[in-house]
Amino acid sequence: MLARGEILAVRQASVSLSGRSILKDIDFALEMGEFCGLIGSNGSGKTTLLRTILGFVAPSSGSVSFDGGSKSASVGYVPQKFSLDPYMPIRARDLVALGLDGNRLGLPLPSRGRWQKVDEMLEAVEATPFADQRIGSLSGGQQQRVLIAHALVRRPRLLLLDEPLANLDMRSVAGIVALLRRLSREFQITVLLSAHDMNPLLSVMDRVVYLAHGRAASGTTDAVVRTDVLSQLYGYHIDVVRVHGRVLVVAAEAEGDALAAIERDPVHVAQIP
Amino acid sequence: MTELLSIVFAPGFFTSEPVRTAAVIGAAAAIVSGVVGVFTVIRGQSFAGHSLADVSSAGGAAAFLLGINPLLGFLGMSVLAATSMELVRVDRASERDLVTGIVTGAGLGLAALLFYLDVTTSSTTGATVTVMFGSMFAIPASIVPLALIVGIGALAAVGMLYRPLLLCSLDPDLAAVQGVPVRLIGLLHLIVVALAVALAAITVGAVLSTGLLIGPAAIALHLARRPGLAVLTAAAIGVAATWGGILIAYDSYEWTGGHGWPVSFCIVALIFVAYVVIAQARPTRVRPVLGTARTGVASAG
Numbered sequence: 001m002l003a004r005g006e007i008l009a010v011r012q013a014s015v016s017l018s019g020r021s022i023l024k025d026i027d028f029a030l031e032m033g034e035f036c037g038l039i040g041s042n043g044s045g046k047t048t049l050l051r052t053i054l055g056f057v058a059p060s061s062g063s064v065s066f067d068g069g070s071k072s073a074s075v076g077y078v079p080q081k082f083s084l085d086p087y088m089p090i091r092a093r094d095l096v097a098l099g100l101d102g103n104r105l106g107l108p109l110p111s112r113g114r115w116q117k118v119d120e121m122l123e124a125v126e127a128t129p130f131a132d133q134r135i136g137s138l139s140g141g142q143q144q145r146v147l148i149a150h151a152l153v154r155r156p157r158l159l160l161l162d163e164p165l166a167n168l169d170m171r172s173v174a175g176i177v178a179l180l181r182r183l184s185r186e187f188q189i190t191v192l193l194s195a196h197d198m199n200p201l202l203s204v205m206d207r208v209v210y211l212a213h214g215r216a217a218s219g220t221t222d223a224v225v226r227t228d229v230l231s232q233l234y235g236y237h238i239d240v241v242r243v244h245g246r247v248l249v250v251a252a253e254a255e256g257d258a259l260a261a262i263e264r265d266p267v268h269v270a271q272i273p
Numbered sequence: 274m275t276e277l278l279s280i281v282f283a284p285g286f287f288t289s290e291p292v293r294t295a296a297v298i299g300a301a302a303a304i305v306s307g308v309v310g311v312f313t314v315i316r317g318q319s320f321a322g323h324s325l326a327d328v329s330s331a332g333g334a335a336a337f338l339l340g341i342n343p344l345l346g347f348l349g350m351s352v353l354a355a356t357s358m359e360l361v362r363v364d365r366a367s368e369r370d371l372v373t374g375i376v377t378g379a380g381l382g383l384a385a386l387l388f389y390l391d392v393t394t395s396s397t398t399g400a401t402v403t404v405m406f407g408s409m410f411a412i413p414a415s416i417v418p419l420a421l422i423v424g425i426g427a428l429a430a431v432g433m434l435y436r437p438l439l440l441c442s443l444d445p446d447l448a449a450v451q452g453v454p455v456r457l458i459g460l461l462h463l464i465v466v467a468l469a470v471a472l473a474a475i476t477v478g479a480v481l482s483t484g485l486l487i488g489p490a491a492i493a494l495h496l497a498r499r500p501g502l503a504v505l506t507a508a509a510i511g512v513a514a515t516w517g518g519i520l521i522a523y524d525s526y527e528w529t530g531g532h533g534w535p536v537s538f539c540i541v542a543l544i545f546v547a548y549v550v551i552a553q554a555r556p557t558r559v560r561p562v563l564g565t566a567r568t569g570v571a572s573a574g
């Protein structure tokens with residue numbers, strides 16, 4: 001099902017949860033080393049799509065194909081939600097180490113190489129200062145960095161990140177995005193990253209998958225983030241405004257369907273400066 | 274010096290055969306329980322652990338009735354209960370508690386029947402007390418080899434599963450992404466808990482085995498910051514409490530006029546006291562802000 005150069009293909013996939021149709025005919029493919037943003041407002045189905053790709057949710061029709069290559073754990077995943085009691089005896093570095101070899105049997109033998117990889121990864125996501133604290137006691141943004149390190153440390157072929165930027169401050173967002181882009185290039189890691197705001201990703205995205213009302217439009221940013229394409233996706237008129245290098249997606253008139261849309265998708269309104 | 278020693282260790286302590294057997298089996302049970310208990314607590318499966326303990330009492334009662342090695346009875350029932358609990362597919366944590374509760378109820382019901390038969394056939398209530406609350410100085414030395422095999426087997430299993438089990442316990446999704454068979458690991462974990470519970474049931478009794486499984490692990494979580502250290506700490510605390518309890522119970526014959534206190538009581542009491550002390554000394558839990566605001570100001574001034 002995969003064309004040449006493709007690493008992941010989602011073909012006409014529909015997903016229902018508890019009898020409710022959540023995603024309809026999602027169709028896109030990612031090529032090796034591509035950086036793709038999965039954009040949509042709250043409840044648009046980003047998490048559901050990522051979990052479908054991971055195989056946690058089975059599509060009711062359509063298919064997901066993934067070329068895992070020869071590696072055993074070739075997918076990395078940063079979940080949107082992660083919670084652990086603050087007194088659990090797991091330091092940040094322990095979780096990152098488990099990202100490296102958590103699927104291996106036997107006790108971890110003391111190995112300098114293992115901890116060196118872990119330390120480098122912690123350094124890269126700027127998590128070194130709290131590497132020895134228990135994960136449960138870290139802030140949301142700190143946990144997010146550790147989870148990113150956990151997913152990246154084994155250099156997966158495909159990296160799925162669910163709202164990894166949501167808890168980060170603005171400076172950190174730029175730092176993490178740049179890091180992901182650099183590692184993606186360096187190690188040919190294909191990245192699919194969900195976010196409700198596409199602006200921090202505009203300069204790095206090779207492709208965008210834009211979700212609205214369970215449907216998706218995909219392609220390059222210029223091809224998708226357009227008034228006509230998004231209006232068709234939403235089913236009513238949408239304006240795509242570019243100001244100061246930022247993209248704003250706004251409903252043109254606060255009337256009828258569009259008003260309802262604003263209420264459903266407050267993120268889009270909030271982007272108006 | 275020697276006088277002090279003879280006060281702490283009442284005469285005959287080191288030469289007593291029952292004490293030696295109790296110390297060996299007790300240590301094995303404490304080590305396995307402490308090691309496995311850390312994972313059980315991280316997974317939030319204390320209730321399942323207690324349930325296995327309850328159900329294993331039916332096995333203990335059956336062993337009495339059949340006149341077989343009681344450890345075999347405990348093992349049989351706890352492993353059976355663990356397997357049936359894990360094989361029922363559940364989607365939510367609340368559902369898991371439900372299944373656990375139902376299995377516990379059925380197991381205890383069976384225990385009630387078997388104890389009744391024990392009493393009517395051998396006209397003694399001793400079986401019930403021994404199975405439920407243990408009788409450490411009456412453990413036949415013939416149990417030792419099987420107990421050690423079970424203990425070593427359980428520890429070897431935890432050693433093999435260490436990393437996947439830890440990852441599953443932290444977040445099953447992260448484990449699944451790395452190709453870990455999450456459900457199989459869950460089943461194996463509960464079977465190892467069943468082994469730990471059976472060993473502990475021989476020593477402190479079926480009901481009190483939860484104390485040995487959860488208590489030392491809970492204390493260790495307060496003390497250790499890394500998983501490996503928590504496991505070792507829990508095992509050490511379990512052994513210390515077990516040996517301490519054996520000593521206190523042995524000495525208690527001196528001051529109770531020859532009746533003595535049950536070893537299981539002494540062990541569980543030591544664990545409880547240790548937990549209270551440690552939890553007080555290291556408050557890791559968040560205190561309510563509003564409730565303590567006033568006292569905070571008062572004590573500062």
Ligand SMILES: Nc1ncnc2c1ncn2[C@@H]1O[C@H](COP(=O)(O)OP(=O)(O)OP(=O)(O)O)[C@@H](O)[C@H]1O
Nearest residue numbers: 017018020022040041042043044045046047048049
């Ligand atoms: N288990 C479930 N059963 C039924 N409906 C569900 C279930 N999980 C999610 N949904 C619904 O599916 C829709 C998409 O949810 P999803 O979590 O994928 O959205 P999202 O884009 O990730 O949102 P957010 O930005 O808030 O994370 C929502 O309307 C949600 O109510």
Ligand SMILES: [Mg+2]
Nearest residue numbers: 046047080162
């Ligand atoms: Mg989501």
